[in-house]
Amino acid sequence: MPWSNQSGGGGNNGPWGPRPGGPGGGSQQPDLEDILRKSQDKLRQAMPGGGGGWLLPGVLAVLVAVVIGFFGFFVRVNTDEVGIVLRFGEYVRQLPPGLHVRLPYPIEEVLLPKVTRANRIEIGMRSAQGGGLSVRDVPEESLMLTGDENIVDIDFVVVWKISDAPDYLFNIQNPEGTVKDVSESAMREIVGQSDIEPILTSSRAETEGKVQELIQRTLDGYKAGIEITQVQLQKVDPPAQVIDAFRDVQAARADEERLQNEAQAYANRVVPEARGEAERILQNAQGYRDQVIAEAKGEAERFEKVLQEYEKAPDVTRQRIFIDTMKEVFSNTDKIIIDKDGGGGVVPYLPLTELQKRPPQSPASSTPAPSLQTGGQQ
Numbered sequence: 001m002p003w004s005n006q007s008g009g010g011g012n013n014g015p016w017g018p019r020p021g022g023p024g025g026g027s028q029q030p031d032l033e034d035i036l037r038k039s040q041d042k043l044r045q046a047m048p049g050g051g052g053g054w055l056l057p058g059v060l061a062v063l064v065a066v067v068i069g070f071f072g073f074f075v076r077v078n079t080d081e082v083g084i085v086l087r088f089g090e091y092v093r094q095l096p097p098g099l100h101v102r103l104p105y106p107i108e109e110v111l112l113p114k115v116t117r118a119n120r121i122e123i124g125m126r127s128a129q130g131g132g133l134s135v136r137d138v139p140e141e142s143l144m145l146t147g148d149e150n151i152v153d154i155d156f157v158v159v160w161k162i163s164d165a166p167d168y169l170f171n172i173q174n175p176e177g178t179v180k181d182v183s184e185s186a187m188r189e190i191v192g193q194s195d196i197e198p199i200l201t202s203s204r205a206e207t208e209g210k211v212q213e214l215i216q217r218t219l220d221g222y223k224a225g226i227e228i229t230q231v232q233l234q235k236v237d238p239p240a241q242v243i244d245a246f247r248d249v250q251a252a253r254a255d256e257e258r259l260q261n262e263a264q265a266y267a268n269r270v271v272p273e274a275r276g277e278a279e280r281i282l283q284n285a286q287g288y289r290d291q292v293i294a295e296a297k298g299e300a301e302r303f304e305k306v307l308q309e310y311e312k313a314p315d316v317t318r319q320r321i322f323i324d325t326m327k328e329v330f331s332n333t334d335k336i337i338i339d340k341d342g343g344g345g346v347v348p349y350l351p352l353t354e355l356q357k358r359p360p361q362s363p364a365s366s367t368p369a370p371s372l373q374t375g376g377q378q
């Protein structure tokens with residue numbers, strides 16, 4: 001029921017009272033029903049088949065144009081990428097990470113290589129898809145000939161990344177295949193220059209460094225725009241057919257080396273001790289030699305002096321020698337003096353040793369000693 005009939009009397013009053021400008025109001029109010037009807041008519045005209053069907057296609061056309069313009073004139077470069085802009089197929093510039101403006105295709109085209117991603121190539125083996133632990137051996141890649149004409153089974157991994165995006169995109173056709181072929185060739189060359197023993201034991205790190213350097217030098221010669229970040233030896237063994245015998249030989253060599261080390265340690269301990277003892281004996285001998293020579297020289301000089309004195313006064317010298325000799329002979333013996341001419345019932349006996357052993361007496365307590373009659377003593 002239209003609002004004009006809310007009054008029930010068919011007048012011009014609406015639900016909010018008399019209509020403006022009607023018989024019961026002062027000014028003319030807008031007709032809401034008329035406004036809604038006009039809006040519906042306009043919407044119908046905008047729909048397909050209506051009188052105004054151009055509006056929706058126009059809106060869609062505008063939206064499509066906006067989307068095409070956004071993707072045609074803008075490009076977004078992720079943080080792990082670099083944008084390589086080609087204009088009519090020719091390289092013109094690089095774009096750093098971020099949102100950039102460009103000309104639409106086919107005028108300009110932007111390539112987005114992953115420059116920070118570490119790429120991995122396996123040579124001599126293939127890991128299972130999906131990150132499994134199983135590894136399949138590829139003998140046509142892993143078997144290599146060493147410098148001493150032995151065969152060694154080597155599995156290794158090469159890790160690389162893009163260092164120069166234009167060179168990487170335009171100078172080599174198959175980057176991954178190129179890296180794989182160059183790596184295998186470099187490993188065969190380095191292994192062919194070395195014996196099998198150091199490759200299996202002590203020169204693994206050295207081999208990795210040499211191979212990495214050779215791969216990088218070769219790729220730089222190609223201007224491949226690739227940087228080799230690491231070469232990892234996964235397995236270095238003799239061929240499976242002879243690995244048991246080879247391990248026996250390795251064990252025997254290890255025992256030989258251990259015994260040599262033990263012998264060398266024993267020699268390092270014993271030889272210095274023997275050399276020290278020999279040096280000590282030599283020093284003692286030299287000291288004894290010097291002592292004997294010095295004593296002989298002293299005796300000779302003393303004899304010459306005595307001879308000179310003897311030639312001057314033979315009797316005096318002979319007597320002096322006799323006295324010195326007797327003094328030396330009796331220096332450590334007890335001496336008793338007996339007077340052969342003594343008499344009168346008294347034994348002419350004088351114990352010089354006992355007298356020398358008697359302690360000295362103080363002057364106050366000492367009493368005058370009786371005079372000793374030793375007439376005729378010698």
